[in-house]
Amino acid sequence: MTAELLHLPFTGLWMAQNSPARRVPSHGVDLFGERYAIDFVAVDRRRRTSEQRDWRTVLTTEPPERFLGFGQAILAPADGVVVDLHDGEPDHEGRRSQLALVPYALGQAGRLRQGVHAIAGNTVTIALRGGDAFVSLAHLRSGSIRVAVGDRVAAGQAIGECGNSGNSTEPHVHLQVMDRVDPSNAEGLPMAFRRFSEWRSGSDQPVVVEAGIPGERSIVEALT
Template identity: 65%
Template sequence: MAEKESSEHPEVALSLPFTGLWLARNSPARRIPSHGTDLFGERYAIDFVGVDERRRTADRRDWRTFLATEPADRFFAYDRPILAPADGTVVEVHDGEIDHAGRRSQLALVPYALGQAARVRQGVRAVAGNYLVIALPGGAFVALVHLRSGSLRVTVGEAVTAGQHVATCGNSGNSTEPHLHIQVMETRDLSVARGLPMAFRHFRERPRGAKQFRTREYGVPAEGAVVEPLPLPGAHSTS
Protein backbone atom coordinates (compact mmCIF):
# COMPACT_ATOMS: atom_id res chain seq x y z
CA MET A 1 0.00 0.00 0.00
CA ALA A 2 1.31 3.44 -0.87
CA GLU A 3 1.60 5.93 1.94
CA LYS A 4 3.11 9.28 2.73
CA GLU A 5 6.37 8.30 4.38
CA SER A 6 7.75 9.61 7.65
CA SER A 7 9.83 12.77 7.84
CA GLU A 8 12.84 10.61 6.99
CA HIS A 9 11.21 9.72 3.65
CA PRO A 10 8.66 12.42 2.79
CA GLU A 11 8.00 11.03 -0.70
CA VAL A 12 4.93 9.02 -1.63
CA ALA A 13 6.15 5.42 -1.85
CA LEU A 14 5.11 3.34 -4.86
CA SER A 15 5.97 0.13 -6.67
CA LEU A 16 7.24 0.37 -10.23
CA PRO A 17 4.11 0.00 -12.41
CA PHE A 18 5.37 -2.64 -14.84
CA THR A 19 7.48 -5.75 -15.27
CA GLY A 20 10.66 -6.17 -17.29
CA LEU A 21 13.32 -3.65 -18.23
CA TRP A 22 12.59 0.08 -18.58
CA LEU A 23 14.82 3.11 -19.09
CA ALA A 24 14.33 6.12 -16.79
CA ARG A 25 14.15 9.49 -18.52
CA ASN A 26 13.40 12.99 -17.24
CA SER A 27 14.07 11.75 -13.73
CA PRO A 28 13.67 14.08 -10.73
CA ALA A 29 16.95 12.56 -9.56
CA ARG A 30 18.55 14.70 -12.29
CA ARG A 31 16.62 17.97 -11.90
CA ILE A 32 13.44 19.50 -10.52
CA PRO A 33 11.11 20.29 -12.23
CA SER A 34 11.97 17.03 -13.95
CA HIS A 35 10.17 17.96 -17.18
CA GLY A 36 11.18 21.61 -17.05
CA THR A 37 7.75 22.81 -15.94
CA ASP A 38 5.31 22.75 -13.05
CA LEU A 39 2.32 22.64 -15.41
CA PHE A 40 -0.10 19.70 -15.21
CA GLY A 41 1.42 18.46 -11.93
CA GLU A 42 4.68 17.40 -13.63
CA ARG A 43 7.18 18.78 -11.10
CA TYR A 44 8.44 15.36 -9.94
CA ALA A 45 7.21 13.21 -12.85
CA ILE A 46 9.34 10.51 -14.44
CA ASP A 47 9.18 8.76 -17.82
CA PHE A 48 9.88 5.07 -18.37
CA VAL A 49 10.71 3.67 -21.83
CA GLY A 50 10.63 -0.07 -22.42
CA VAL A 51 13.99 -1.51 -23.47
CA ASP A 52 15.74 -4.81 -24.08
CA GLU A 53 18.96 -6.08 -22.49
CA ARG A 54 20.97 -3.89 -24.89
CA ARG A 55 19.07 -0.74 -23.84
CA ARG A 56 17.41 -0.55 -27.25
CA THR A 57 13.95 1.03 -27.31
CA ALA A 58 12.89 -0.57 -30.61
CA ASP A 59 13.53 -3.80 -32.48
CA ARG A 60 15.12 -2.23 -35.57
CA ARG A 61 16.56 0.82 -37.30
CA ASP A 62 15.86 1.51 -40.94
CA TRP A 63 15.37 4.48 -43.26
CA ARG A 64 12.25 5.53 -41.30
CA THR A 65 14.32 5.88 -38.14
CA PHE A 66 16.39 8.63 -39.74
CA LEU A 67 13.97 10.27 -42.19
CA ALA A 68 10.36 9.74 -41.09
CA THR A 69 7.98 8.49 -38.43
CA GLU A 70 7.87 4.84 -37.34
CA PRO A 71 5.04 2.46 -36.43
CA ALA A 72 4.40 2.56 -32.69
CA ASP A 73 4.38 -1.23 -32.46
CA ARG A 74 8.07 -1.54 -33.36
CA PHE A 75 8.91 -0.02 -29.95
CA PHE A 76 9.31 -2.43 -27.05
CA ALA A 77 7.18 -0.36 -24.66
CA TYR A 78 4.12 -0.39 -26.90
CA ASP A 79 1.30 -2.51 -25.47
CA ARG A 80 3.34 -3.72 -22.49
CA PRO A 81 1.12 -4.18 -19.42
CA ILE A 82 0.93 -1.23 -17.02
CA LEU A 83 0.25 -2.11 -13.39
CA ALA A 84 -1.23 -0.19 -10.50
CA PRO A 85 1.71 1.21 -8.50
CA ALA A 86 -0.25 1.06 -5.22
CA ASP A 87 -3.52 0.13 -3.63
CA GLY A 88 -6.17 2.78 -4.18
CA THR A 89 -9.35 3.82 -5.96
CA VAL A 90 -9.63 4.92 -9.59
CA VAL A 91 -10.98 8.49 -9.69
CA GLU A 92 -10.24 9.64 -13.27
CA VAL A 93 -10.16 7.71 -16.55
CA HIS A 94 -9.78 9.11 -20.04
CA ASP A 95 -9.59 7.00 -23.20
CA GLY A 96 -10.10 7.51 -26.93
CA GLU A 97 -7.04 9.57 -27.88
CA ILE A 98 -5.09 8.17 -30.82
CA ASP A 99 -1.68 6.53 -30.50
CA HIS A 100 0.78 8.48 -32.62
CA ALA A 101 3.56 7.12 -34.78
CA GLY A 102 7.00 7.11 -33.15
CA ARG A 103 9.54 9.82 -33.92
CA ARG A 104 13.27 9.24 -33.55
CA SER A 105 14.20 11.17 -36.70
CA GLN A 106 15.27 14.77 -36.19
CA LEU A 107 13.38 15.61 -39.39
CA ALA A 108 10.17 14.19 -37.91
CA LEU A 109 10.76 15.83 -34.53
CA VAL A 110 10.97 19.39 -35.89
CA PRO A 111 7.30 19.78 -36.88
CA TYR A 112 6.28 17.97 -33.71
CA ALA A 113 8.25 20.39 -31.55
CA LEU A 114 6.67 23.33 -33.34
CA GLY A 115 3.26 22.06 -32.26
CA GLN A 116 4.15 21.84 -28.57
CA ALA A 117 2.65 25.19 -27.58
CA ALA A 118 -0.62 24.35 -29.33
CA ARG A 119 -0.90 21.06 -27.44
CA VAL A 120 -0.41 22.86 -24.13
CA ARG A 121 -3.16 25.32 -25.05
CA GLN A 122 -5.49 22.45 -25.87
CA GLY A 123 -5.12 21.18 -22.33
CA VAL A 124 -4.84 17.89 -20.47
CA ARG A 125 -6.13 15.52 -23.14
CA ALA A 126 -3.72 16.78 -25.79
CA VAL A 127 -0.80 16.53 -23.36
CA ALA A 128 -1.63 13.39 -21.36
CA GLY A 129 -3.48 11.44 -24.04
CA ASN A 130 -5.15 8.42 -22.47
CA TYR A 131 -4.61 8.32 -18.72
CA LEU A 132 -5.97 7.22 -15.38
CA VAL A 133 -5.67 8.66 -11.87
CA ILE A 134 -5.70 6.58 -8.68
CA ALA A 135 -6.50 8.06 -5.26
CA LEU A 136 -4.06 6.74 -2.65
CA PRO A 137 -4.93 6.06 0.99
CA GLY A 138 -2.68 8.87 2.25
CA GLY A 139 -4.58 11.55 0.32
CA ALA A 140 -2.33 11.88 -2.74
CA PHE A 141 -3.16 10.90 -6.33
CA VAL A 142 -1.01 9.03 -8.86
CA ALA A 143 -1.45 9.48 -12.63
CA LEU A 144 -0.44 6.98 -15.32
CA VAL A 145 -0.17 8.78 -18.66
CA HIS A 146 0.22 8.08 -22.43
CA LEU A 147 -1.70 4.80 -22.27
CA ARG A 148 -2.72 2.85 -25.35
CA SER A 149 -6.11 3.71 -26.78
CA GLY A 150 -8.71 1.12 -25.81
CA SER A 151 -6.44 -0.63 -23.30
CA LEU A 152 -7.79 0.74 -20.01
CA ARG A 153 -9.20 -2.10 -17.91
CA VAL A 154 -10.58 -0.14 -14.93
CA THR A 155 -13.40 2.30 -14.33
CA VAL A 156 -13.99 5.26 -12.03
CA GLY A 157 -14.83 4.09 -8.51
CA GLU A 158 -13.05 0.75 -8.88
CA ALA A 159 -10.66 -0.32 -6.12
CA VAL A 160 -7.29 -1.54 -7.40
CA THR A 161 -4.40 -3.30 -5.73
CA ALA A 162 -0.69 -2.84 -6.32
CA GLY A 163 0.43 -4.97 -9.25
CA GLN A 164 -3.01 -5.13 -10.88
CA HIS A 165 -3.01 -4.88 -14.68
CA VAL A 166 -4.85 -1.61 -15.39
CA ALA A 167 -3.88 -0.70 -18.98
CA THR A 168 -1.10 -1.04 -21.54
CA CYS A 169 1.58 1.40 -22.62
CA GLY A 170 0.79 3.57 -25.62
CA ASN A 171 1.93 6.65 -27.47
CA SER A 172 -1.00 9.00 -26.95
CA GLY A 173 -0.86 12.67 -26.06
CA ASN A 174 2.42 14.58 -25.98
CA SER A 175 4.65 11.60 -26.70
CA THR A 176 7.24 11.01 -29.40
CA GLU A 177 7.66 7.29 -28.72
CA PRO A 178 5.75 4.79 -26.58
CA HIS A 179 6.51 5.28 -22.88
CA LEU A 180 4.87 5.56 -19.49
CA HIS A 181 4.76 8.89 -17.67
CA ILE A 182 3.97 8.64 -13.95
CA GLN A 183 3.47 11.43 -11.43
CA VAL A 184 2.03 12.01 -7.97
CA MET A 185 -0.20 15.02 -7.26
CA GLU A 186 -2.12 16.68 -4.45
CA THR A 187 -5.36 16.73 -6.48
CA ARG A 188 -6.93 14.51 -9.13
CA ASP A 189 -7.28 17.33 -11.68
CA LEU A 190 -4.17 17.41 -13.89
CA SER A 191 -5.02 20.87 -15.21
CA VAL A 192 -4.41 22.49 -11.80
CA ALA A 193 -2.45 19.80 -9.92
CA ARG A 194 0.64 20.47 -7.86
CA GLY A 195 3.23 17.71 -8.18
CA LEU A 196 4.43 15.77 -5.14
CA PRO A 197 7.70 13.83 -4.76
CA MET A 198 7.62 10.05 -5.05
CA ALA A 199 10.01 7.15 -4.68
CA PHE A 200 9.90 3.46 -5.56
CA ARG A 201 10.36 0.34 -3.48
CA HIS A 202 12.52 -2.71 -4.14
CA PHE A 203 13.92 -2.62 -7.66
CA ARG A 204 17.17 -3.30 -9.40
CA GLU A 205 18.96 -0.54 -11.29
CA ARG A 206 21.78 -0.42 -13.82
CA PRO A 207 23.01 3.17 -14.05
CA ARG A 208 24.13 4.56 -17.38
CA GLY A 209 27.60 3.19 -18.19
CA ALA A 210 27.44 0.44 -15.55
CA LYS A 211 27.73 -3.24 -16.45
CA GLN A 212 25.97 -4.67 -13.41
CA PHE A 213 22.64 -4.12 -11.72
CA ARG A 214 22.42 -3.05 -8.10
CA THR A 215 19.47 -3.62 -5.80
CA ARG A 216 17.74 -0.57 -4.34
CA GLU A 217 15.24 -0.97 -1.55
CA TYR A 218 13.92 2.58 -1.94
CA GLY A 219 14.64 5.57 -4.12
CA VAL A 220 14.26 7.40 -7.41
CA PRO A 221 15.92 5.89 -10.50
CA ALA A 222 18.87 7.85 -11.86
CA GLU A 223 18.59 9.58 -15.23
CA GLY A 224 19.41 7.06 -17.96
CA ALA A 225 19.31 4.06 -15.63
CA VAL A 226 17.69 0.78 -16.65
CA VAL A 227 15.39 -0.51 -13.93
CA GLU A 228 13.40 -3.66 -13.24
CA PRO A 229 11.03 -4.19 -10.31
CA LEU A 230 11.73 -6.95 -7.82
CA PRO A 231 8.94 -8.80 -6.02
CA LEU A 232 7.99 -7.31 -2.69
CA PRO A 233 7.91 -9.82 0.19
CA GLY A 234 4.46 -11.37 0.29
CA ALA A 235 3.28 -9.44 -2.77
CA HIS A 236 1.45 -10.91 -5.75
CA SER A 237 0.13 -9.54 -9.02
CA THR A 238 -3.49 -9.68 -10.09
CA SER A 239 -4.59 -9.58 -13.70
Protein backbone atom coordinates in the same frame (compact mmCIF):
# COMPACT_ATOMS: atom_id res chain seq x y z
CA MET B 1 7.79 16.47 2.60
CA THR B 2 7.44 12.67 2.73
CA ALA B 3 7.68 10.88 -0.62
CA GLU B 4 4.90 8.52 -1.67
CA LEU B 5 6.36 5.00 -1.84
CA LEU B 6 5.17 3.19 -4.97
CA HIS B 7 5.83 0.02 -6.93
CA LEU B 8 7.21 0.25 -10.45
CA PRO B 9 4.20 0.00 -12.79
CA PHE B 10 5.58 -2.68 -15.13
CA THR B 11 7.65 -5.84 -15.47
CA GLY B 12 10.85 -6.22 -17.46
CA LEU B 13 13.49 -3.63 -18.31
CA TRP B 14 12.63 0.06 -18.64
CA MET B 15 14.78 3.19 -18.93
CA ALA B 16 14.09 6.21 -16.71
CA GLN B 17 13.89 9.57 -18.48
CA ASN B 18 13.10 13.07 -17.23
CA SER B 19 13.83 11.81 -13.73
CA PRO B 20 13.51 14.10 -10.69
CA ALA B 21 16.85 12.60 -9.65
CA ARG B 22 18.32 14.84 -12.37
CA ARG B 23 16.36 18.05 -11.84
CA VAL B 24 13.21 19.46 -10.26
CA PRO B 25 10.85 20.27 -11.86
CA SER B 26 11.68 17.07 -13.70
CA HIS B 27 10.00 17.99 -16.98
CA GLY B 28 11.20 21.60 -16.89
CA VAL B 29 7.89 23.12 -15.77
CA ASP B 30 5.42 22.86 -12.89
CA LEU B 31 2.44 22.70 -15.24
CA PHE B 32 -0.14 19.92 -14.82
CA GLY B 33 1.32 18.66 -11.53
CA GLU B 34 4.52 17.45 -13.22
CA ARG B 35 7.06 18.73 -10.69
CA TYR B 36 8.29 15.27 -9.63
CA ALA B 37 7.07 13.25 -12.63
CA ILE B 38 9.11 10.52 -14.29
CA ASP B 39 8.97 8.74 -17.66
CA PHE B 40 9.82 5.09 -18.35
CA VAL B 41 10.59 3.63 -21.79
CA ALA B 42 10.79 -0.14 -22.33
CA VAL B 43 14.21 -1.36 -23.53
CA ASP B 44 16.08 -4.58 -24.24
CA ARG B 45 19.42 -5.71 -22.79
CA ARG B 46 21.21 -3.49 -25.31
CA ARG B 47 19.27 -0.42 -24.09
CA ARG B 48 17.32 -0.24 -27.37
CA THR B 49 13.70 0.94 -27.39
CA SER B 50 13.11 -0.90 -30.66
CA GLU B 51 14.83 -3.88 -32.27
CA GLN B 52 14.09 -2.56 -35.76
CA ARG B 53 15.82 0.22 -37.69
CA ASP B 54 15.44 1.14 -41.35
CA TRP B 55 15.07 4.19 -43.57
CA ARG B 56 11.98 5.32 -41.63
CA THR B 57 14.04 5.55 -38.43
CA VAL B 58 16.29 8.14 -40.10
CA LEU B 59 13.87 10.04 -42.31
CA THR B 60 10.31 9.96 -41.01
CA THR B 61 7.85 8.52 -38.46
CA GLU B 62 7.44 4.86 -37.48
CA PRO B 63 4.47 2.72 -36.40
CA PRO B 64 4.19 2.58 -32.60
CA GLU B 65 4.07 -1.23 -32.81
CA ARG B 66 7.79 -1.20 -33.64
CA PHE B 67 8.65 -0.12 -30.10
CA LEU B 68 9.17 -2.61 -27.30
CA GLY B 69 6.89 -0.83 -24.84
CA PHE B 70 3.82 -0.55 -27.05
CA GLY B 71 1.08 -2.82 -25.71
CA GLN B 72 2.97 -3.92 -22.59
CA ALA B 73 0.86 -4.14 -19.44
CA ILE B 74 0.91 -1.13 -17.13
CA LEU B 75 0.28 -2.00 -13.49
CA ALA B 76 -1.21 -0.12 -10.56
CA PRO B 77 1.75 1.29 -8.59
CA ALA B 78 -0.14 1.15 -5.28
CA ASP B 79 -3.39 0.09 -3.65
CA GLY B 80 -6.13 2.65 -4.12
CA VAL B 81 -9.35 3.68 -5.83
CA VAL B 82 -9.66 4.80 -9.44
CA VAL B 83 -10.99 8.37 -9.32
CA ASP B 84 -10.49 9.55 -12.90
CA LEU B 85 -9.64 8.19 -16.32
CA HIS B 86 -9.60 9.32 -19.90
CA ASP B 87 -9.53 7.19 -23.06
CA GLY B 88 -10.01 7.68 -26.78
CA GLU B 89 -6.91 9.73 -27.63
CA PRO B 90 -5.14 8.20 -30.65
CA ASP B 91 -1.72 6.54 -30.52
CA HIS B 92 0.68 8.55 -32.66
CA GLU B 93 3.46 7.39 -34.91
CA GLY B 94 6.85 7.13 -33.17
CA ARG B 95 9.59 9.65 -33.92
CA ARG B 96 13.28 8.78 -33.62
CA SER B 97 14.22 10.80 -36.70
CA GLN B 98 15.46 14.33 -36.06
CA LEU B 99 13.68 15.32 -39.27
CA ALA B 100 10.38 14.14 -37.79
CA LEU B 101 11.06 15.59 -34.33
CA VAL B 102 11.52 19.19 -35.52
CA PRO B 103 7.94 19.80 -36.76
CA TYR B 104 6.59 17.91 -33.74
CA ALA B 105 8.48 20.21 -31.37
CA LEU B 106 7.13 23.25 -33.19
CA GLY B 107 3.60 22.05 -32.41
CA GLN B 108 4.17 21.93 -28.65
CA ALA B 109 2.57 25.31 -27.95
CA GLY B 110 -0.55 24.26 -29.79
CA ARG B 111 -0.86 21.08 -27.76
CA LEU B 112 -0.54 23.07 -24.53
CA ARG B 113 -3.41 25.30 -25.63
CA GLN B 114 -5.58 22.22 -26.23
CA GLY B 115 -5.31 21.26 -22.56
CA VAL B 116 -4.37 18.34 -20.39
CA HIS B 117 -5.64 15.51 -22.61
CA ALA B 118 -3.56 16.69 -25.57
CA ILE B 119 -0.52 16.45 -23.27
CA ALA B 120 -1.28 13.39 -21.11
CA GLY B 121 -3.24 11.35 -23.65
CA ASN B 122 -5.09 8.39 -22.16
CA THR B 123 -4.77 8.31 -18.37
CA VAL B 124 -5.75 6.51 -15.18
CA THR B 125 -5.65 8.34 -11.83
CA ILE B 126 -5.75 6.47 -8.51
CA ALA B 127 -6.44 7.98 -5.08
CA LEU B 128 -3.89 6.95 -2.42
CA ARG B 129 -4.19 6.93 1.37
CA GLY B 130 -7.84 7.87 1.49
CA GLY B 131 -7.63 10.65 -1.06
CA ASP B 132 -4.94 13.12 0.00
CA ALA B 133 -2.60 12.11 -2.83
CA PHE B 134 -3.27 10.91 -6.37
CA VAL B 135 -1.04 8.93 -8.73
CA SER B 136 -1.64 9.39 -12.44
CA LEU B 137 -0.33 7.22 -15.29
CA ALA B 138 -0.35 8.78 -18.75
CA HIS B 139 0.14 8.03 -22.47
CA LEU B 140 -1.76 4.72 -22.24
CA ARG B 141 -2.72 2.83 -25.37
CA SER B 142 -6.06 3.83 -26.82
CA GLY B 143 -8.80 1.40 -25.82
CA SER B 144 -6.58 -0.53 -23.40
CA ILE B 145 -7.81 0.78 -20.03
CA ARG B 146 -9.15 -2.14 -17.96
CA VAL B 147 -10.61 -0.30 -14.95
CA ALA B 148 -13.49 2.08 -14.26
CA VAL B 149 -13.94 5.03 -11.94
CA GLY B 150 -14.79 3.71 -8.49
CA ASP B 151 -12.84 0.45 -8.89
CA ARG B 152 -10.58 -0.52 -6.01
CA VAL B 153 -7.22 -1.68 -7.37
CA ALA B 154 -4.28 -3.48 -5.80
CA ALA B 155 -0.60 -2.80 -6.46
CA GLY B 156 0.52 -4.90 -9.41
CA GLN B 157 -2.93 -5.14 -10.99
CA ALA B 158 -3.02 -4.50 -14.75
CA ILE B 159 -4.88 -1.27 -15.45
CA GLY B 160 -4.02 -0.69 -19.12
CA GLU B 161 -1.25 -0.89 -21.71
CA CYS B 162 1.68 1.31 -22.64
CA GLY B 163 0.81 3.53 -25.58
CA ASN B 164 1.87 6.60 -27.49
CA SER B 165 -1.06 8.95 -26.89
CA GLY B 166 -0.84 12.62 -26.00
CA ASN B 167 2.45 14.51 -26.07
CA SER B 168 4.65 11.49 -26.76
CA THR B 169 7.32 10.83 -29.38
CA GLU B 170 7.61 7.10 -28.68
CA PRO B 171 5.67 4.65 -26.49
CA HIS B 172 6.32 5.16 -22.77
CA VAL B 173 4.55 5.55 -19.45
CA HIS B 174 4.55 8.84 -17.54
CA LEU B 175 3.90 8.67 -13.81
CA GLN B 176 3.31 11.48 -11.33
CA VAL B 177 1.82 12.04 -7.87
CA MET B 178 -0.37 15.11 -7.27
CA ASP B 179 -2.29 16.77 -4.45
CA ARG B 180 -5.50 17.01 -6.51
CA VAL B 181 -7.30 14.86 -9.06
CA ASP B 182 -7.34 17.56 -11.75
CA PRO B 183 -3.79 18.10 -13.05
CA SER B 184 -4.70 21.51 -14.46
CA ASN B 185 -4.69 22.95 -10.91
CA ALA B 186 -2.62 20.35 -9.02
CA GLU B 187 0.82 20.55 -7.46
CA GLY B 188 3.23 17.66 -7.88
CA LEU B 189 4.26 15.59 -4.86
CA PRO B 190 7.54 13.66 -4.42
CA MET B 191 7.60 9.89 -4.80
CA ALA B 192 9.98 6.95 -4.56
CA PHE B 193 9.83 3.34 -5.72
CA ARG B 194 10.12 0.11 -3.76
CA ARG B 195 12.67 -2.64 -4.42
CA PHE B 196 14.18 -2.60 -7.89
CA SER B 197 17.39 -3.43 -9.69
CA GLU B 198 19.08 -0.43 -11.29
CA TRP B 199 21.71 -0.48 -14.02
CA ARG B 200 23.15 3.00 -13.73
CA SER B 201 24.56 4.86 -16.72
CA GLY B 202 27.97 3.47 -17.66
CA SER B 203 27.66 0.34 -15.47
CA ASP B 204 27.05 -3.26 -16.57
CA GLN B 205 26.24 -4.43 -13.04
CA PRO B 206 22.97 -3.63 -11.26
CA VAL B 207 22.53 -2.40 -7.73
CA VAL B 208 19.52 -3.29 -5.60
CA VAL B 209 17.59 -0.21 -4.46
CA GLU B 210 15.22 -0.74 -1.54
CA ALA B 211 13.53 2.63 -1.98
CA GLY B 212 14.51 5.48 -4.27
CA ILE B 213 14.21 7.29 -7.58
CA PRO B 214 16.10 5.94 -10.62
CA GLY B 215 18.81 8.15 -12.05
CA GLU B 216 18.50 9.69 -15.49
CA ARG B 217 18.80 6.99 -18.20
CA SER B 218 19.18 4.23 -15.62
CA ILE B 219 17.66 0.87 -16.54
CA VAL B 220 15.35 -0.55 -13.89
CA GLU B 221 13.58 -3.84 -13.23
CA ALA B 222 11.11 -4.44 -10.42
CA LEU B 223 12.01 -6.99 -7.74
CA THR B 224 9.43 -9.09 -5.92
